[in-house]
Amino acid sequence: MTRAPGMTPDQRRETIVRAALPLVAELGSAVTTAKIARAAGIGEATIFRVFPDKDAVLAACIAAAMDPSQVLRELESIPLDQPLADRLTEAVDALDAHLGRMGAVIGALRASGTPRRPALARSESRDAAQAATRRAVLELFEPDQEQLRLSAEQATDTFLGVFFSRGADRGRIADVIDVFLHGALAR
Known part of the structure; x- marks a missing residue:
């Protein structure tokens, strides 16, 4: 079984935010990083490779929604x-x-x-x-x-x-x- 090609940190960040946006719109800050990871099809630890914490994910979601x-x-x-x-x-x-x-x-x-x-x-x-x-x-x-x-x-x-x-x-x-x-x- 071959592994999918790796993503750059920017691509990973974009994938996470894209998956998180509908969850944040539904759940607000009650969304968990575990739910975001599932929606993005990644492991939860992957989130923390590109974001320091959940607040940073939420801030990125705000920025994306306002973009x-x-x-x-x-x-x-x-x-x-x-x-x-x-x-x-x-x-x-x-x-x-x-x-x-x-x-x-x-x-x-x-x-x-x-x-x-x-x-x-x-x-x-x-x-x-x-x-x-x-x-x-x-x-x-x-x-x-x-x-x-x-x-x-x-x-x-x-x-x-x-x-x-x-x-x-x-x-x-x-x-x-x-x-x-x-x-x-x-x-």
Whole structure:
């Protein structure tokens, strides 16, 4: 029987975090390293070859949940040749999924008694992530700049303001986008 090729420490860390994320979202800080190891298909001692302790695993899970890479890929993959309303609907779906991932992990950790961590405070990386997200949404407006009453930049900022102010009542996103694009007054 041949043994699988070894992983680099970064690959091992990524595998552990990927396996831990759904467990942390479900169990918060009550998750055990034994459960994480089982989910990752590794021995528990392997976790401690790349992480000093469970808190470091939890911190890596927070960082992964907040990482904007996936939502940026999803936003950048939205076809620019489809109607603006469809592009914005896809953008809302991607942004909602990202916020859901973050909320699940952070909420479960807080609910299980993990104190607020400095990593959750405003930081340069958070500001950079927000700027990158804004740029990706701006690109969705740019093909329609000629039809917009506002600049693409203003439309982006207004759209993101509406998106982030929706609160828990998500309503029908098609209605929100229709009012955003065409106003509340009858045509």
